[in-house]
Amino acid sequence: MRIDVWSDVVCPWCYIGKRRLEEALADSGESAEIVWHSFQLDPSSTNDDPRDLPTRLGEKYGRGREWGVQANAHVTEVAAEVGLEYHLDQAKSVNTVDAHRLLHLARDLGDAGEVPADTQGRLKERLLKAYFTDGLPVGDHATLTELATEVGLPAERVLEVLAGTTYTDDVAADQAQALAYGANGVPFFVIDEKYGVSGAQPVDVFKEALRRANADRKPVTLITAPGATDQDDPTCGPDGCAI
Numbered sequence: 001m002r003i004d005v006w007s008d009v010v011c012p013w014c015y016i017g018k019r020r021l022e023e024a025l026a027d028s029g030e031s032a033e034i035v036w037h038s039f040q041l042d043p044s045s046t047n048d049d050p051r052d053l054p055t056r057l058g059e060k061y062g063r064g065r066e067w068g069v070q071a072n073a074h075v076t077e078v079a080a081e082v083g084l085e086y087h088l089d090q091a092k093s094v095n096t097v098d099a100h101r102l103l104h105l106a107r108d109l110g111d112a113g114e115v116p117a118d119t120q121g122r123l124k125e126r127l128l129k130a131y132f133t134d135g136l137p138v139g140d141h142a143t144l145t146e147l148a149t150e151v152g153l154p155a156e157r158v159l160e161v162l163a164g165t166t167y168t169d170d171v172a173a174d175q176a177q178a179l180a181y182g183a184n185g186v187p188f189f190v191i192d193e194k195y196g197v198s199g200a201q202p203v204d205v206f207k208e209a210l211r212r213a214n215a216d217r218k219p220v221t222l223i224t225a226p227g228a229t230d231q232d233d234p235t236c237g238p239d240g241c242a243i
Contacts, residue, residue: 001030001031001032001033001191001192001210001213001214001217002032002033002034002035002191002192002193003021003032003033003034003035003189003190003191003192004034004035004037004189004190004193005018005021005034005035005036005037005187005188005189005190006037006038006039006174006175006177006178006183006186006187006188006189007036007037007039007186007187007188008038008039008040008041008096008186009096009099009100009124009127009128009131009138010041010091010094010096010131010138011039011041011186011187012075012079012086012088012132013075013186013187013199013200014128014186014187014200015079015084015128015132016075016078016079016082016084016200017187017189017199017200017201018124018125018128018187019082019083019084020082020200020201020202020203020206021034021189021206023082023203023206024203024204024206024207024210025206025210027203027207028207028210028211028214030210030214032191034121035107035120036103036107036120036121036124037174037177037178038100038103038104038170038171038174038175039174039175039178039183039186039188040095040096040097040100040171040175041096041186042060043095043097045093045094045095045096046093046095047092047093047094047095047137047139047140048093049093050093051093052089053068053072053088053089053091053093054066054068054069054071054072055068056068056093057071057072072086072088072089075088076088079132084132084133085132085133086132086133087132087133087134087135088132090134090135091131091132091135092131092135092136092137092138092139093139094131094137094138094139094140095139096138096139097168097171098139098141098144098162099127099138099139099144100167100171100174101161101162101166101167101168101170101171102123102144102148102153102158102161102162103120103123103124103127104167104170104171105148105153105157105158105161105166105167106119106120106123106148106151106153107120109153109154109157114154115152115153115154116152119151119152119153122151122152123147123148123151123153126147126150126151127147130143130147141162144158144162145158145159145162181196182196183196183198184198185198185199187199187200189206189209191209191210191213192213192216192217194213194216195209195212195213197209
């Protein structure tokens with residue numbers, strides 16, 4: 001089973017959705033390859049905005065700072081229900097494009113066998129924890145280098161990516177693909193390229209999606225001539241070759 005996930009590393013519901021998916025997989029006894037895709041909630045954000053998070057949220061949604069404070073308090077309570085510790089009062093303003101570019105690097109190196117296959121997932125987890133729990137500036141190159149090497153990415157490759165624009169087009173392509181799927185928010189999950197789950201849905205919703213995807217993966221029923229067996233003709237011919 002493959003699960004493609006679009007999310008941002010500064011999206012509070014994306015971290016919650018990750019935990020709920022993980023719980024659903026554990027409860028269902030399913031194993032899955034999880035591929036993390038880029039989605040920037042605010043590509044125009046900067047790494048040096050002096051406003052605190054409640055102020056930025058309130059102004060973004062036209063609700064005022066107090067609304068931002070209440071929104072942060074609510075999502076912090078929900079996060080605690082799935083074992084996450086949020087310190088949103090410490091959250092730094094960041095542009096996440098470089099974090100996403102490193103996630104693409106981790107995926108490529110994992111596919112090539114240069115790092116363990118789960119490195120992208122471990123980097124995703126570390127970036128989320130860095131932002132929501134540790135209050136680290138995950139748009140800062142020094143911080144990103146430390147986090148990426150911590151999970152096993154080679155420092156020289158990390159520095160090379162951060163010094164240029166490698167994977168910038170991939171980040172944009174991921175975002176375009178999510179919109180093409182009809183995603184109107186993140187997190188957005190696609191299971192086996194067939195079942196979509198939008199948002200940090202309850203665990204039972206993920207479990208039902210996993211159940212349906214698993215039910216679709218049925219063994220092929222072979223149709224043969226009446227009375228025929230696999231040993232009737234062990235040679236290669238117009239009808240195939242025995243294996």
